[in-house]
Amino acid sequence: MYHSTYLVNRQMIREPSQIKVSLKRYFSKDGKPMDNFFYRLEWYRIGISISMDVYSDKMPEFQLRPECQLTHTEKLLPIPSDTDEINYKLFVIPYKTPEKNEDLDIDFFKNWLGKKLKSIADILSLELGPNNRIYYKKKPEETSLRQIQSYSLKGRLKIKNVSKLENLRTKPLGYYEDLGCGLLLLE
Secondary structure (H helix, E strand, C coil): CEEEEEEEECCCCCCCHHHHHHHHCCCEECCEECCCEEEECCCCCCCCEEEEEEEECCCCCCCCCCCEEEEEEEECCCCCCCCCEEEEEEEECCCCCHHHHCCCCHHHHHHHHHHHCCCCEEEEEEEECCCEEEEECCCCCCCCCEEEEEEEEEEEEEECCHHHHHHHCCCCCCCCHHHCCCCEEEC
8 A cells, every 4th residue: 555645736626526537647557547546635725735645555656747746655654563542634524415414523523433443443532623515526517516514533542453453544434535535644
């Protein structure tokens, strides 16, 4: 598994469906785009460019693209087996149905994340926010934008099982990974 960092140019990419299409170009095999990656992008950040973390099975190819720049790639290092505690960040949409994602509070996320981490880690701390709505098109040809509430979580975990935590971070949590949600970033 690889960990890459990209800069997304917000002046050129105006909504999420454009990001996945742009990123696919970095993961091509025999000239065909591949889908074996997911990413973490926080749309609430202000600025012309937004930094984005990507996890992929295949190492991306360094290419210059105006809308999305690959700035760094490294093999995703395993969590050291002697690690007791670790910081985490998660940008997430917990439900597939947009209406269910409205007005969720910190107690909801302590419960929700606690279930995901059941035999893997205990939540020592959890901060919620900033949270924002993501406006997106399900298909690029749609004329009107849909919207969904997203949430930013960060805090600290007490690790119970390093190998299970390692496995958990290699797949997105929650829904809407194509909007940049679900990557569990461990620091």
